[in-house]
Amino acid sequence: MASPLYTAGSALLDGLQELGVEYIFANFGSDHPAIVEALAVARASGAALPHVVTCPNEMVGLSAAHGFAASTGRPQAVLVHVECGTQALAGAVHNAAKGRIPVFIFAGASPITQDGEAKGSRNEFIQWIQDVHDQRGIVRGYMRYEGEIRTAAAVRPLVARAFQFACSDPKGPVYLMGAREVLEAEAPRGALAPQDWKPVSPGAMSPKDVAEVAQALAGARAPLVVTSFVGRNPAAVEELVTFCETLGAGVLESVPSYVNFPHDHPLYQGNQWNEAHRNRALSDADVILVIDSDVPWIPSVNRPETDAAIFHIDVDPLKLQMPLWYIPAKGRYAADAATALGQLNSRLDGMTLDGAVVERRRSHWAQLHELRKARLANKERPGAALTAELLTAALRRRLTDDTLIVNEGVSNYQTIFDHLGISTPGTMFASGGGSLGGHGGAAPGVKLAHPDKTVLALTGDGSYMFSTPSSVHWMSRRYEAPFLTVIYNNGGWKSPKLSTLAVHPQGFASQAADLDMSFHPQSDYGGIAAAAGGAYAEIVDRLADLEAALDRAFHAVNVERRSAVIDVRLATA
Numbered sequence: 001m002a003s004p005l006y007t008a009g010s011a012l013l014d015g016l017q018e019l020g021v022e023y024i025f026a027n028f029g030s031d032h033p034a035i036v037e038a039l040a041v042a043r044a045s046g047a048a049l050p051h052v053v054t055c056p057n058e059m060v061g062l063s064a065a066h067g068f069a070a071s072t073g074r075p076q077a078v079l080v081h082v083e084c085g086t087q088a089l090a091g092a093v094h095n096a097a098k099g100r101i102p103v104f105i106f107a108g109a110s111p112i113t114q115d116g117e118a119k120g121s122r123n124e125f126i127q128w129i130q131d132v133h134d135q136r137g138i139v140r141g142y143m144r145y146e147g148e149i150r151t152a153a154a155v156r157p158l159v160a161r162a163f164q165f166a167c168s169d170p171k172g173p174v175y176l177m178g179a180r181e182v183l184e185a186e187a188p189r190g191a192l193a194p195q196d197w198k199p200v201s202p203g204a205m206s207p208k209d210v211a212e213v214a215q216a217l218a219g220a221r222a223p224l225v226v227t228s229f230v231g232r233n234p235a236a237v238e239e240l241v242t243f244c245e246t247l248g249a250g251v252l253e254s255v256p257s258y259v260n261f262p263h264d265h266p267l268y269q270g271n272q273w274n275e276a277h278r279n280r281a282l283s284d285a286d287v288i289l290v291i292d293s294d295v296p297w298i299p300s301v302n303r304p305e306t307d308a309a310i311f312h313i314d315v316d317p318l319k320l321q322m323p324l325w326y327i328p329a330k331g332r333y334a335a336d337a338a339t340a341l342g343q344l345n346s347r348l349d350g351m352t353l354d355g356a357v358v359e360r361r362r363s364h365w366a367q368l369h370e371l372r373k374a375r376l377a378n379k380e381r382p383g384a385a386l387t388a389e390l391l392t393a394a395l396r397r398r399l400t401d402d403t404l405i406v407n408e409g410v411s412n413y414q415t416i417f418d419h420l421g422i423s424t425p426g427t428m429f430a431s432g433g434g435s436l437g438g439h440g441g442a443a444p445g446v447k448l449a450h451p452d453k454t455v456l457a458l459t460g461d462g463s464y465m466f467s468t469p470s471s472v473h474w475m476s477r478r479y480e481a482p483f484l485t486v487i488y489n490n491g492g493w494k495s496p497k498l499s500t501l502a503v504h505p506q507g508f509a510s511q512a513a514d515l516d517m518s519f520h521p522q523s524d525y526g527g528i529a530a531a532a533g534g535a536y537a538e539i540v541d542r543l544a545d546l547e548a549a550l551d552r553a554f555h556a557v558n559v560e561r562r563s564a565v566i567d568v569r570l571a572t573a
Helices: 008-018 033-045 058-072 082-088 091-098 152-167 180-184 207-218 234-247 280-284 337-349 355-379 388-396 410-420 438-449 461-466 469-478 494-503 525-533 543-558
Strands: 023-026 051-054 076-080 103-109 145-149 173-179 223-227 250-254 268-272 287-291 309-314 331-334 403-408 454-460 484-489 536-540 564-569
Touching: 008 033, 008 152, 008 180, 023 058, 033 180, 051 469, 058 076, 058 082, 058 091, 058 103, 058 438, 058 469, 076 082, 082 103, 091 173, 091 438, 103 152, 103 180, 145 152, 152 173, 173 180, 207 287, 207 309, 207 331, 207 337, 223 234, 223 280, 234 250, 234 337, 234 355, 250 280, 250 355, 268 280, 268 355, 268 410, 280 355, 287 337, 309 337, 355 410, 388 410, 388 484, 388 543, 403 410, 403 438, 410 454, 410 484, 438 454, 438 461, 438 469, 454 461, 454 543, 461 484, 461 525, 469 525, 484 525, 484 543, 525 536, 525 564, 536 543, 543 564
Parallel strands: 023 051, 023 076, 076 103, 103 173, 145 173, 223 250, 223 287, 250 268, 287 309, 309 331, 403 454, 454 484, 484 564, 536 564
Antiparallel strands: none
């Protein structure tokens, strides 16, 4: 056998290895012969390359990379085929973009010759069908960077450039494509110097801006911080705790995707998500710092008082990818959250704060914190009905320091955040976007990143159906990445019903028995996972059976090392 040619496909894989990629979540197609051959050569020679995880569904693959990156900060690679595979990434592209998750996506492209002019030239009828005028355009609106590999010599620099964009604020997915002939072409050997391709250093505030924000908050009657994503960097949470304790400022999470502040801290004011009433914390605040949040409040429902002074810190304070977005801020600052909070803390250290004023603020927020705790505890009082609150409380009692949670509860999203009451940053994640089904792939992605942790995916029955559970659980078994799924089953899509009632509270829909959103008769959701991946499956429809069922499920995951699905049929109004 002749010595193998070092191709652009080989260089692509080596570039990923050099940049620290651990996993390639792959769905191979007819455009990948060079990559498949390069993988075979590497394995035959014992060369180190990222592990390949076969993903029968492209959205599941990207969701797995999303989960891995969200829980570690380390971007992974996704490999799909031509425009079909690119489109099949579907809502996972939206989630990665809106959640600011660094992911590298490579898609092949149909061959660019048809008469055998080059190795890899068209030889299958489907290559005409899968050729489109603007393949990159399918995802262009969601990518931090998108490009095309047009020559073998450019592979490594283009891959490294893509990673720079993915890992520089605002982080997000990137997309490269390349035709078969280009991937088959001989490439120069060599290696990247990763230190020469580092992401852009985090931005900071100017000294003048730091002084302005610190002075305004120090002079406030009831200062409040609103955030959604600070917790993506646990170091930023530490800075936020110091900042709020120093000032006596309350903290409100708005549609959180991470644990942004310890939930047991007396300054914590809970989280908001689509409430149809004003939020007490927003109403009380006279100076508000919005930091790392896309939607700090819904103006038509629960905006702050008109005379409240608002300051806004974000790596993207103008929200360039949002067609409609604005808040009336006194100042806007493009800066990294951890860096900016560190600057503000240093400034406060040099200021003389009135201790009595600070204590009065702390007392105010602590009183509201205790009132909130009492409200939540009241909802956890056992009754005859199996409620989302009681289910979440039962899960909370089983959490350990080694539990990681993926939350896609949708209509129970807020309930899950409220009643789990997690205080450790880096232990709970949501997609950051609005495309359903991401929890499915994210959970085994998190497990691959943290093999010694217990991974818990919390989802509704609608989101479970979106997740392609057959692919998810096959992948979970194949790659020994067991996790527990708990389905908050309310018998259909509840969120569209709630949206309709919010606009038409007294309309015909409010009285209708069937709004075409029901899942009756219900599927055997756990049975899908059992058939595809040997998962333990159980249906719970009585409160009396819940505790024992959860014990069996955790035993299956932690002791038997297989996934489990508990379908909890909640009482519905």
